[in-house]
Amino acid sequence: MKAGCSIVEKPEGGGGYQFPDWAYKTESSPGSRQIQLWHFILELLQKEEFRHVIAWQQGEYGEFVIKDPDEVARLWGRRKCKPQMNYDKLSRALRYYYNKRILHKTKGKRFTYKFNFNKLVMPNYPFINIRSSGVVPQSAPPVPTASSRFHFPPLDTHSPTNDVQPGRFSASSLTASGQESGNGTDRKAELPELEDGSTTDWRRGVDLLSSRSAVGGGIGHQKRKPDIMLPLFTRPGMYPDPHSPFAVSPLPGRGGVLNVPLSPALSLTPTIFSYSPSPGLSPFTSSSCFSFNPEEMKHYLHSQACSVFNYHLSPRTFPRYPGLMVPPLQCQMHPEESAQFSIKLQPPPAGRKNRERVESSEESAPVTAPTMAPVPPRIKVEPASDKDPESLRQLVREEERSHGEGAVPSRTIDEEKGTVFARPAAPVWPSLSMSTPSEEPLEVTEDSEDRPGREPSAPEKKEDALMPPKLRLKRRWNDDPEARELSKNGKFLWSGSGPQGLATAAADA
DNA sequence: AGCGGAATCG
DNA sequence: CGATTCCGCT
Numbered sequence: 001m002k003a004g005c006s007i008v009e010k011p012e013g014g015g016g017y018q019f020p021d022w023a024y025k026t027e028s029s030p031g032s033r034q035i036q037l038w039h040f041i042l043e044l045l046q047k048e049e050f051r052h053v054i055a056w057q058q059g060e061y062g063e064f065v066i067k068d069p070d071e072v073a074r075l076w077g078r079r080k081c082k083p084q085m086n087y088d089k090l091s092r093a094l095r096y097y098y099n100k101r102i103l104h105k106t107k108g109k110r111f112t113y114k115f116n117f118n119k120l121v122m123p124n125y126p127f128i129n130i131r132s133s134g135v136v137p138q139s140a141p142p143v144p145t146a147s148s149r150f151h152f153p154p155l156d157t158h159s160p161t162n163d164v165q166p167g168r169f170s171a172s173s174l175t176a177s178g179q180e181s182g183n184g185t186d187r188k189a190e191l192p193e194l195e196d197g198s199t200t201d202w203r204r205g206v207d208l209l210s211s212r213s214a215v216g217g218g219i220g221h222q223k224r225k226p227d228i229m230l231p232l233f234t235r236p237g238m239y240p241d242p243h244s245p246f247a248v249s250p251l252p253g254r255g256g257v258l259n260v261p262l263s264p265a266l267s268l269t270p271t272i273f274s275y276s277p278s279p280g281l282s283p284f285t286s287s288s289c290f291s292f293n294p295e296e297m298k299h300y301l302h303s304q305a306c307s308v309f310n311y312h313l314s315p316r317t318f319p320r321y322p323g324l325m326v327p328p329l330q331c332q333m334h335p336e337e338s339a340q341f342s343i344k345l346q347p348p349p350a351g352r353k354n355r356e357r358v359e360s361s362e363e364s365a366p367v368t369a370p371t372m373a374p375v376p377p378r379i380k381v382e383p384a385s386d387k388d389p390e391s392l393r394q395l396v397r398e399e400e401r402s403h404g405e406g407a408v409p410s411r412t413i414d415e416e417k418g419t420v421f422a423r424p425a426a427p428v429w430p431s432l433s434m435s436t437p438s439e440e441p442l443e444v445t446e447d448s449e450d451r452p453g454r455e456p457s458a459p460e461k462k463e464d465a466l467m468p469p470k471l472r473l474k475r476r477w478n479d480d481p482e483a484r485e486l487s488k489n490g491k492f493l494w495s496g497s498g499p500q501g502l503a504t505a506a507a508d509a
Numbered sequence: 510a511g512c513g514g515a516a517t518c519g
Numbered sequence: 520c521g522a523t524t525c526c527g528c529t
Contacts, residue, residue: 036522080522080523082522082523088525089522089525092522092524092525093521093522093523096521096522
């Protein structure tokens with residue numbers, strides 16, 4: 001039946017979509033390879049041909065704008081063989097993602113949504129799946145361990161729409177550059193260096209992993225859904241695909257432009273990895289599979305933090321790395337870094353000069369993409385004054401320290417952005433890092449959303465408890481009044497209480 | 510425009 | 520289960 005659908009869009013042949021089969025349905029219907037909407041969105045986002053229709057919003061991590069809703073709907077309908085699809089329906093589907101935390105709406109901006117970092121599965125990066133044994137699901141490539149170099153395929157240059165076979169990731173980098181492959185546990189990473197000169201691009205992929213299971217003593221039951229993500233920042237290359245997680249250009253990008261991440265596509269963080277293709281094994285227990293480069297990690301975490309902060313994501317979603325601590329908000333860090341973060345890039349006013357105009361008929365796609373972007377459009381750089389999370393954060397932190405009150409920084413956040421979520425919970429990083437006694441983590445939490453710990457004062461917690469499960473999922477950090485409130489009083493402790501030391505902090509310099 | 514319940518489908 | 524469809528409400 002579905003066969004009837006025209007195939008044009010899909011490659012078939014083995015599923016050549018970008019996602020390896022195992023990526024399609026993680027758990028539920030194994031056989032079905034239905035593509036999920038968010039995969040599709042990501043896919044479109046990845047291709048230049050659709051820039052007119054949907055594109056990453058520069059400036060915000062993971063945020064994208066549907067420029068032509070009807071078209072997107074049409075494309076989606078096509079893909080799913082649902083000719084009747086329209087934006088209204090599609091958007092409903094999108095809305096379902098809110099609760100799943102895959103997406104959330106960017107308020108105030110029409111047709112703009114944002115991928116929730118943390119909690120996505122990046123199908124394209126099979127490496128995440130890595131299992132120690134090395135067995136990877138079919139098409140998955142070997143797992144690169146060194147995070148630094150994930151080589152992504154040579155860009156999609158061609159065939160955007162279809163093809164791209166899954167196996168093409170080169171994993172050449174299996175080597176962990178010397179980091180230790182021995183045990184992940186210790187890899188705490190200290191990264192002293194900040195590097196970042198210009199060359200280092202931001203797009204670093206990092207992988208993640210985090211399962212508490214590894215540490216947890218084996219709770220193997222992770223049943224969550226897939227979560228995982230990979231971060232990646234790309235450089236300003238602008239559209240070549242800078243953001244997309246998918247294709248990151250392998251090249252370091254010439255440093256021509258600033259190294260600011262323009263649009264990152266998503267980052268991922270797994271909260272847990274439940275998503276292993278094969279349920280039987282636990283993902284990385286052996287640990288040797290991954291080793292990350294501290295540097296990257298640092299960036300990654302950092303950005304995560306920023307994202308979380310920015311988007312009011314639930315802190316709970318913050319990744320927990322087994323041996324790592326996230327530097328609390330040092331978002332504002334060194335000059336270099338800070339510089340990066342503090343500016344906001346903006347593309348020229350959409351002048352579509354560069355943008356291509358054509359795209360031919362839909363997805364049939366040309367395979368000719370030039371790949372490189374023509375251009376580095378000039379970018380406007382402006383100080384990120386408003387909404388600069390980093391600074392805010394910092395301020396807040398300071399305040400916190402001083403008064404314990406989370407007074408808002410002078411900068412004042414605007415309503416939305418300023419909101420911070422309510423206590424992020426201390427126990428966030430349960431496992432190794434903290435010596436904190438709490439062991440509660442054992443359970444769950446993953447899903448359960450926020451409510452970090454159980455603290456007495458948490459009203460929300462109570463509510464959550466009372467709330468039917470279904471509703472529990474619904475909490476939105478977006479603008480949950482409560483959260484807002486809490487945030488006011490609450491403090492962030494992303495790491496505040498812990499041994500602050502954090503290794504990773506390393507960065508601190 | 511956007512939200513989300515409800516029923517339903519595959 | 521994840522969408523699709525429909526729809527009332529804001």
